[in-house]
Amino acid sequence: xxxxxxxxxxxxxxxRVNRIGDEQSDQPDMVASRLETLGFVPGTKVQVxxxxxxxxxxxxxxxxxxxFALRKAEAEKIEINPHAEGVPA
Numbered sequence: 001x002x003x004x005x006x007x008x009x010x011x012x013x014x015x016r017v018n019r020i021g022d023e024q025s026d027q028p029d030m031v032a033s034r035l036e037t038l039g040f041v042p043g044t045k046v047q048v049x050x051x052x053x054x055x056x057x058x059x060x061x062x063x064x065x066x067x068f069a070l071r072k073a074e075a076e077k078i079e080i081n082p083h084a085e086g087v088p089a
Contacts, residue, residue, distance in 0.1 A: 001082055003046060004059065004075035011047040012080035014040055019077075032077055039063045040078055 006012055017036055019029040040046070040063065049060040049067060058069040 001080055002076050003048075003061065003070075003078040003080050004056075004072045006046075006048045006080060006082060008048050008050055010082065011045055012082040014042050014044045014046055015079045015081050016042055017078055029077075031074055035074065035077065038068065039066065046078075046080065 001012070003012070003014075017032050017040055019032045044063060047062045049062050051057075051059050055072070057072045059072065059075050061068050061070055061075070
C-alpha cells in the first residue's frame, strides 16, 4: 500500500521508498533521496494528519514529532504496511 492511500488519522510503518526511474537513467531520484533524508525510512511509523480539500493534495504527514506536507506524487513513492504490529489504526 502507498502512503498516499492511507486514510486520515491512521498510522502505518514505512516498508520502502521507491526510486522510480532508477532503471531508465543514471540520474538518482532526488525526491526519494530527499524523503529518506527527512526521515522517511523503512521501519519508521507515519500517520496521516489531514488531507487537502481539493483531491486530497497536499497530505499532512507526521513522522515522530515532525509534520510534513507532501504532494500526492511524493507520498506515492512511499510504501507502507498499515497492519504493522503495535501501530494503532
